[in-house]
Amino acid sequence: MERISSWFENYSDDIYHYLVYYTGRKDVEDLVQEVFIKAMKGIDGYKGSSSPKTWLISIARNTAITEIRKQKVLRFVPFAEGIEIKDERKINPEIISEEKETYASLLRAISKLRKPYRDVILLRKISELNVEETAAVLGWKVEKVNLTLHRALKALEKELSTKNGGDHFEESLG
Template identity: 50%
Template sequence: MTNSEMITDWFRKYSDDVFNFLIYYTGQRDVEDIVQEVFIKALRKVDTFNDQSSPKTWLFSIARNLAVDEIRKQTREKEKVVRMKVMMDRKPLETPEQVYQLSETNKEIYRGIGYLKRSYQEVLILRGIQELTVNETAQVLKWNKNRVKVTYHRALKALEKKLGGLVNE
């Protein structure tokens, strides 16, 4: 199987999972471009893939790194706009958070996750929403397994506290 055929196969198997991960991770619905970048980068770097992790885990690592880059880029752009607005003596822009096709409980959980610190968000998305194993989550986040377990437990507690008991382990 050629590298191109392998990536095509992985795209068929994992593109929906990568898409959903990126929606939760970025908080945006429009992540198709990032999904495409994930698989382009995977194709370019497929020679570096070793079978120590699953293809899905490797793709999630790529997706996470690209999402972090995109979030940083957007943050810089928003900061520029805010500085310009302040200089023009106007109130800063407010961008409404849009959450689509989620039940009311899921919306509350999603909003609660958004208020947690980034490490809690990451581990909750990967373990709780994407249902990765501890090992897979550790590989994506480049953490050890113990850190994943402890952070996940603390994140659940923080989320439960934030939501007033809506979340159960």
């Protein structure tokens, strides 16, 4: 129980953000809770061969897939409302508005990609998992992760360039 509590403190924000991106919904608190309940019930199945974050994201992914199937919502719908841009510098409404639009454009472009491309971009670029962790979550070989990420980024770049000239591509994904 103490282990799960520690993981919750360390990784709940990561799981929350992953689920928001994966489901396209902002109200994923119940899913986050469900992930940690499943982790608590299945803690004996955690062998330590991957990081706790990787294991939890695998659970989160499966939980999200199950939830989407339950709701029969088989499309990925990005959101833009309610996005908080955290900036330690002076808050400038114009900059915040521009960053929200860039973020919304990026999400719209990601949502138009094939599912494997979306998955690998979300895990590698948004959740910042390494190649091995991404392979473990998706059940792929490392080579497939690298190849799919390369193709996904090319497809994303193409999608963004058709919408806005690709101006924000590099800065958006980091």
